[in-house]
Amino acid sequence: MNIQKKVSVLGGLLTFAILVSALVPTVSAKTNKIHVSHGSEGILVQTEYLTLKILDNSPNFIWWLGNQSSADEIYQVNFHLIQEFFGSDSILDNITELGGIAYIFKGNQWSVDIVESDAAVQVTLTLAGLSNGAMIQFIITVFEEDQTLPNTEIKGLSEVKIDIIVDNWHFSKDAKGYAIQTIISEMQHKHQMRIRNGTQTENGNHHRTMQFENIEHGTKKVAYYKWATFANVYSNDTLIDTIDVGTFYSIDIPRIPGPASGSPNVFLTYPNYGNGYKLVHDPSVGVYPNSLSIPLSTIAILGGLVMIVAIAVIIKKRK
Numbered sequence: 051m052n053i054q055k056k057v058s059v060l061g062g063l064l065t066f067a068i069l070v071s072a073l074v075p076t077v078s079a080k081t082n083k084i085h086v087s088h089g090s091e092g093i094l095v096q097t098e099y100l101t102l103k104i105l106d107n108s109p110n111f112i113w114w115l116g117n118q119s120s121a122d123e124i125y126q127v128n129f130h131l132i133q134e135f136f137g138s139d140s141i142l143d144n145i146t147e148l149g150g151i152a153y154i155f156k157g158n159q160w161s162v163d164i165v166e167s168d169a170a171v172q173v174t175l176t177l178a179g180l181s182n183g184a185m186i187q188f189i190i191t192v193f194e195e196d197q198t199l200p201n202t203e204i205k206g207l208s209e210v211k212i213d214i215i216v217d218n219w220h221f222s223k224d225a226k227g228y229a230i231q232t233i234i235s236e237m238q239h240k241h242q243m244r245i246r247n248g249t250q251t252e253n254g255n256h257h258r259t260m261q262f263e264n265i266e267h268g269t270k271k272v273a274y275y276k277w278a279t280f281a282n283v284y285s286n287d288t289l290i291d292t293i294d295v296g297t298f299y300s301i302d303i304p305r306i307p308g309p310a311s312g313s314p315n316v317f318l319t320y321p322n323y324g325n326g327y328k329l330v331h332d333p334s335v336g337v338y339p340n341s342l343s344i345p346l347s348t349i350a351i352l353g354g355l356v357m358i359v360a361i362a363v364i365i366k367k368r369k
Contacts, residue, residue, distance in 0.1 A: 136149055188214060190210060214331045257276050
């Protein structure tokens with residue numbers, strides 16, 4: 051192969067690699083920045099900064115930094131069950147107060163609806179026909195741009211907004227409210243991790259958070275789980291009340307980093323607000339994009355250059 055042909059081939063490869071590197075961070079969808087797919091293993095939502103996987107078509111969420119097929123760190127918030135609680139007040143004080151009506155989320159038949167728009171991807175999980183007449187929904191939304199909402203801001207492409215809707219719940223006699231159990235963990239156990247309560251600065255005035263920290267890289271914050279400290283109650287889509295959302299931990303938050311620390315069980319608690327109304331509460335999960343040591347676009351370009359060098363070596367050997 052003469053020099054002119056080799057230059058032509060390498061030039062073509064370089065052009066191809068640059069085009070590929072420009073496309074790698076985002077997979078085409080209606081928003082051009084968010085990709086969603088639904089397969090046998092669950093629902094996958096990907097952006098440049100975040101990959102979210104909804105397991106078993108139920109509100110069991112795992113997510114990680116970037117849009118690779120997997121990662122060394124995978125964070126999980128598993129909404130496990132909803133159960134009433136009793137006692138002397140509207141606060142869940144210990145596990146023994148749980149009782150009455152309960153539904154475990156996994157294993158139930160959730161219907162799935164996926165909507166793609168110019169600005170967002172939205173996945174709705176619905177569990178209907180429950181024995182007490184209730185319907186439960188989780189509406190999961192990833193936005194292309196930052197969203198400023200009442201008392202909160204949702205980051206575009208790096209945060210997942212989750213609307214919990216409990217409609218037409220009829221409480222058992224003497225029930226003080228119900229609680230939704232979430233199990234929080236890091237699944238890979240390859241790095242020393244710590245999951246801790248957020249500080250006042252991190253939480254702000256209207257939220258609480260759990261922060262995922264990587265201990266091996268200077269206690270770097272990498273991901274979070276956030277929820278509002280209030281929920282709205284509606285009657286026929288008319289707001290009639292705003293209630294406080296409590297938090298109860300069934301085990302101590304781990305203080306020692308690493309997989310031996312265990313997984314916090316966090317109960318979000320809602321006081322009895324009357325029968326037949328609709329409750330709406332807004333948690334979210336997300337990542338800190340700046341915790342990536344190398345930008346994703348740089349990784350893609352480096353990968354393209356490595357490919358060019360490898361092919362050039364092969365061409366030289368065949369000369």
